[in-house]
Amino acid sequence: MIAFLIKRLFHAVLVMFVISLIAFAIQDNLGDPIQQMVGQSVPESERELLREQLGLNDPFLVQYLRFAGNALQLDFGYSYIFNQPTTEVILRHLPATLELVFATTVLIVLLSVPIGVYSAIRPRAWLSRFFMGISIVGISIPVFLTAIMLIQLFAIGVTWTPFPAETGWGAWLNDLITTEGGMPAYGRGDPVPVFGTWATNFATLEGLTYLVLPAVSLASIMLPLFIRLIRAEMLEVLQSEYVKFARAKGISLRRIYFLHALKNTMLPVITMGGVQIGTLVAYTILTETVFQWPGMGLMFLNAIQRSDVPLIITYLMIVGLIFVITNTLVDLIYGLVNPTVKLTGKPA
């Protein structure tokens, strides 16, 4: 276990080093800090002096080391937009994103496992085919479009009248497929402060309603992938010899499906889950943009639009760190669940 963690730590440091190099290279070449700090009227000579004083003319390596030293102390400079240390800005926006991601993950886990397993056990049932069908459609709709459609359906509301409205059944059917809207689709509403910069949407029912549309949008793009994956893996596992043997032993089907088969199925799913963290971050940016959800994604977008370079690279570093941590965690979990992977030093 220790050996594993040390190896991963080394790997993590290496990746963070590469990311920091890239981040610094971006900072060095984009935008002019002097321009952001002083007004237009300041003459060039003074700017040059300032540049010299701030060490902006030093060689690349020196500047990088300075940057790295500061980074290790979590000092990434000041955001241009907010005029606060970037770390503070990020901390302020982090809870919103974390809550959104948490809600989305819960949705994904709660839905993908039963649907995936069912589709594998009864592949020809019409319900399975239906799920597979909407999975393909789901993958084809970009997340921001799903978000927009959900807003139209549930926040604004649609009135459909394809059926003859004069008849009783026609009116009833029309009513059925008409939506009233009313779901909140802008921002977080009134999250309840918990501690520090953390304000939560989970405290009140009203707070939860603000989470619904964004979480469903975000889940909608990741669900099809997991459903298809679980189904494919489970189908393969159900053909394996050990499942046949378990049946020959007289084990109940329920135990076979949910212990013998599922445990083997979830292994590659865990790995895939780790790989999808990156896409989740990207999709979060898009979703927060649509719903104006005040999380890190929206903050990043604003930073890009207004060329707030310190904030951009702080975001990159933090995201890099999150990736490294989650990837290590996923590998750890996988090693704990899969007995054929030797995490510990125990001899066979």
Add this chain to the structure above:
Amino acid sequence: MALLDVNHLDVRFALRRGDVQALRDVSFSLERGERLGIVGESGAGKSVAAFSLLNLIAKPGYIAGGSIQFDGRELTDMSDRALRHVRGHRMSMIFQDPMMTLNPVLSIGDQMVECLKAHRRISTAEARAISLRKLEQVQIPSPAARLDQYPHELSGGMRQRVIIAIALLLDPDIIIADEPTTALDVTIQAEIMALLLELCEKHNVGLILITHDLGVVSQVTQRMLVMYAGRVIEQGPTREIINDPQHPYTQGLINALPQMATPGSRLNQIPGSMPSLDNLPTGCAFHPRCGFVNRADGTTRRACIDEVPGFVTSGNCRVACHMVAEMLERERIPAEEIR
């Protein structure tokens, strides 16, 4: 009445282009404690016959006709739930590849205890105790440690011993062993086979051994059946069939054994290969490869090409061959001539 009585078993596979018959009119019986071998090439239907006993044939296979009577009860009628009580309990199975047969993410102990608990109401501690005893019976070193180990931590031979132990957990009446040593190292094969034989003899457990290895069959089984293209073509006491095979196919199999060849000359092969089940020849399925379709005098035995041979009794054996039927007819001594 025999413990296991299989009569006219018909198994088909429902494929898109139509049904393909995998087993045709298969009949055999097994007394308590008896050891029966099922022999044939790959694809002849041996495994299908074995799996059909416990109705474990993978879809799209299904039992189309015939009966399987076990201890007086008809198995082909039974629901899956009812059959579960037979599986692993009265009749257990051993598969071919021990690495694939054991679930890699569950410990040996878990896989043994669950088998016990599926059929009896006992505590986990009791189940572990029974499992330990069975592991000792199959002569696994340090059995107590094995319970908490995982399949990948054991060698192939040890895994197969574990599987034999699992098969014996509930003291079954019959063990069905589908090529139990094929996937093992040659050095281990003899050990495992000897262990299986010893345990079956000691506990009076019946054995249905499916294999393509005639050597093993001759040493272990008391009776055997030879299968070809989904049909039984010869069955009877093992000794008699090995020493005096009557069906040309069985003769070919015996002659093909390396020990039957003359040193320095080519090994005896049966020309051609077994037909696939959806493309069977007319009449006797073996006739394209048989050297006896034409008689010694040059005439052709039309029956071989046109008619599926029925069984004839020759001594203690039953053979499905037109040539043998003809010979028996010619040899039949008229009643008046018997002194």
Add this chain to the structure above:
Amino acid sequence: MTTSTPQVASRWARFRGSYLLYSFKRDLIAQLSLLVFIALVAVAVLAPWLAPMNPYDLAQIDIMSSELPPLWIAGSDPTYLLGTDAQGRDLLSTILYGARVSLIIGFGAVALQALLGVSFGLLAGYLGGRVDAFLMRLADIQLSFSTLMVAIVVGAVVKAAFGGATFSAYAVPLLVLIIGLAEWPQYARTVRASVLAERHKEYVDAARVMGFTSRRIMFRHILPNTLSPIFVISTVQVANAIIAEAALSFLGLGMPETQPSLGSLIKSGFDYLQSGSWWITLIPGLVLVVLVLVINLLGDWLRDVLNPRLYKA
């Protein structure tokens, strides 16, 4: 005994008898998807001739006819079949031109990433050692960030570096570059896996013994055997590229409003959703979904056909 030279059927004859065609003729969904795909591509390519009006021509835009609904809703104007956007541009025309841009970028990006990815994959797989380790490390890091994220970051950096005006002027090639650079690891990994599998086969040893150069072996001998997985992922990658471009445009890192793609149409239309003019954003959205859907369906069919494991012998 006489020997005869074997007759090798012509390529066309082989194609006609191939499993690919056989399977295609029996799969209704594949046929429909191909039909719709070809229709969309054709219509998009012919946009300058098919579109009722030119949405880029300022003279043709009439601000008075802004936000008109599509034909089947009350208050519409028959000249504008699908309605108009906030500036009075005909939606049908903008969609046609937008689809054109989306497809150009989609195919262009895939061409670039295929070129890069296949080359790197061949090199990594065949040469092994440090080259392999370095390239695959790079690919892994890029993949773990997800290609979309990489595209967003690279897009942000490029836009900030070039400035908004230059970026908009060269948007199409820049986007091809951005998406191409972001997605090459998929091709590289796939090709490398194939190469590693092929490398140990005997025909490679035979070629080496005959004295062929590495490059020739890689491109003329190994590459043709790795084409099947390349085709399969290409369809998916085109769909991904189109979505990636749409996402970038939606974030403002893609096509500008003056030269819109489907993605930027959705973006600009979104602002008018609340006021009830849903068609401005949802109809381009529908076109995008249909386009990506048929590509995905074709990709699924292709994967089923080319996957040897599913061959029912």
